[in-house]
Amino acid sequence: MIDANEVLKTMCEKYQAAVSANDSIAYGKLFAADGIRIPPGSEPEHGPDEISKNEQKDYDVAKWSVKITPIDALQIGDQWVYGIAHGEVTTVAHADGAMRSFKTTKTWLFHQEASGEWQIKRQMWNLK
Numbered sequence: 001m002i003d004a005n006e007v008l009k010t011m012c013e014k015y016q017a018a019v020s021a022n023d024s025i026a027y028g029k030l031f032a033a034d035g036i037r038i039p040p041g042s043e044p045e046h047g048p049d050e051i052s053k054n055e056q057k058d059y060d061v062a063k064w065s066v067k068i069t070p071i072d073a074l075q076i077g078d079q080w081v082y083g084i085a086h087g088e089v090t091t092v093a094h095a096d097g098a099m100r101s102f103k104t105t106k107t108w109l110f111h112q113e114a115s116g117e118w119q120i121k122r123q124m125w126n127l128k
Helices: 004-020 024-028 045-059
Strands: 030-039 060-076 081-091 100-112 116-126
Touching: 004 024, 004 060, 004 081, 004 100, 004 116, 024 045, 030 045, 045 060, 060 100
Parallel strands: 030 116
Antiparallel strands: 060 081, 081 100, 100 116
8 A cells, every 4th residue: 555645755855865965867867757847937847858957957056955845645546646845945056155045835746657666757846
């Protein structure tokens, strides 16, 4: 039996680790082959390679760190979990050291792949 809250907690930990390490490759591996990420005010990004490439653009500009807190999880099928989390993000610009902090609400649709690994099929978020 799937524990939706445990899936969300584990994925939040992996997400937090990848972002806080500024590791766009590890970040991209969180996404399924057909995963889609929809950043606020931007066009959808398709697949781990495109998502990783666009994530790296952020890391090229600033050092990122994030604390992700699971909020709610819902099992919506045998291999599907919907999750919501809050994020506290801090960036430090490489150019001048300027620090910026903001909060986000993340929503994810996770799928358990044939390998048994949970990956992100869809990700959307907003800035608070």
